[in-house]
Amino acid sequence: MEFKTLLFYLFSTITVLAALRVITARNPVHAVLFLVLAFFNVAGLWMLLQAEFLSLALVMVYVGAVMVLFLFVVMMLDINIERVRAGFWSNLPLGILVGGLLAAEMAVVLSGRYFGLANLPPQNLPANYSNTKELARVLFTDYAYPFEIASVILLVAIIVAVMLTLRKRKDNKAMHSSDQIAVKARDRMRLVKMAPEVELPASAKEGDKA
């Protein structure tokens, strides 16, 4: 058995177990962390398929950013897991239907050779083949316009999200950092030079000498 096969079974076993625990875990925070574990192992599987860009992007974007925010929200909420599970039996038929469809589609993809759907290119790529470089070349030449349009749509979404929160209240007493940083010492304080008004008593002067 090759070492890669060993790794494949390790990653896929952990993925399946973690995914199962996502839906069976009693604590929502545990469920989110199992989802993170599942993502991480899927990234490992993609790495075995020599798709290093997708694999690292999955870790960076989903594990490193999206799931952190997700975890953050779940920690803040007080989710009653019993109430969430209440409708289990009534929703079961729909769940089985969706799950069955997904399984059937995956079966079609996996048995692509049998159905004649996939003419997969040979996977024996040279060691210096860079998946990242190839992806970038296609993305910025053949698909430059779709790529730009997609990024502009994302930018619009970001700006809209910022605009939604720009809501000034009249009684807002928040501090303005830029005003605070721009302040000069002479705006706040005036140094005055003046002669001492009181003569020191003789005894104090004596004390200084002693």
Next chain:
Amino acid sequence: MEAMVVSFLQGALGTAWPTVKPVWPLVWTLAQIVLIMAPLLLSVAYLTFWERKVIGWMQVRIGPNRVGPWGLLQPIADGLKLFLKEVLFPSAADKKLFVVGPIMAIAPALAAWAVIPFSPGWVLANIDAGVLYLLAVSSVGVYGIIIAGWASNSKYPMFGAMRASAQMISYEVSMGLGLICVLMVSNSLNLSEIVMAQSKGRFASYGLDFMSWNWLPLLPMFGVYLISGVAETNRAPFDVVEGESEIVAGHMVEYSGMAFAMFFLAEYANMILISAMTSIFFLGGWLSPVAFIPDGFHWMAAKMSAILFFFLWIRATFPRYRYDQLMRLGWKVFVPLTLVWILVVGVWMMSPLSIWK
């Protein structure tokens, strides 16, 4: 190197070799990992000592000088003390996640070293997407703090976790955008190639290699990267995550003994990692500053030490940032600055004045 060891083992094991062969990559990689980890953990221990000494001198004190000659055994004594202390579990804590927290903090800090080249060829995994790997692994580090904060089931750790997740995600953005400029001028994601790309240029042809390194043409990005690095490791003056006067020790309040030490190991390993990354991306890695002195690992070590000293220096001299100022610096200063500089570098590279042809 590997071929030599393999041929020796084939001779030594004889017929037993085929049974060892499937796990050989694992054994060989583990051996290399130990070769990187052992010096790293030793440097972490002595970085804590050096920090206490440097801050002591800056505050006109002597610093630790009791254990061993010149206090040199102090980190060993500290480690032994933490090792022998009991790890306390708060009664309301989530026991499993309480243990997972410190592990998740230290694992990415050590895993990132896999792609760091120390000298030509001295690298565990010379992968093509090295920068992506570094970004991906370092983005996982925040889980340790969040899990620790939540699992402690206590107020200050929760505050620490909230602050940490916001701060680390914010500064990852400016760090990543700063790196984009480096990738543009180096034309590669491979760390060794990024270093070698800095050995070319007009000044390098005059023998003044240090003027050709990325820090000069990308000076604003160098500043942004270094400061974001300080914020990313939650070091002073950006240590709002564990600020003593505000939230005691943040996510570490409920930890004791070795579990507490793991967070510290992770913090210092991350500091050394950031210094290594800054040397590779902006200061020419193992390259010598002038042409007539040979390159080598000692240059990389010297650059890393200088950046680590910078970390300690600002800790001793700057007051802590307020939380809203921290967020303002990340989002309103660094992100726009990096975005503009990406444009500037893009135009510069396409113009006849480009120095990266």
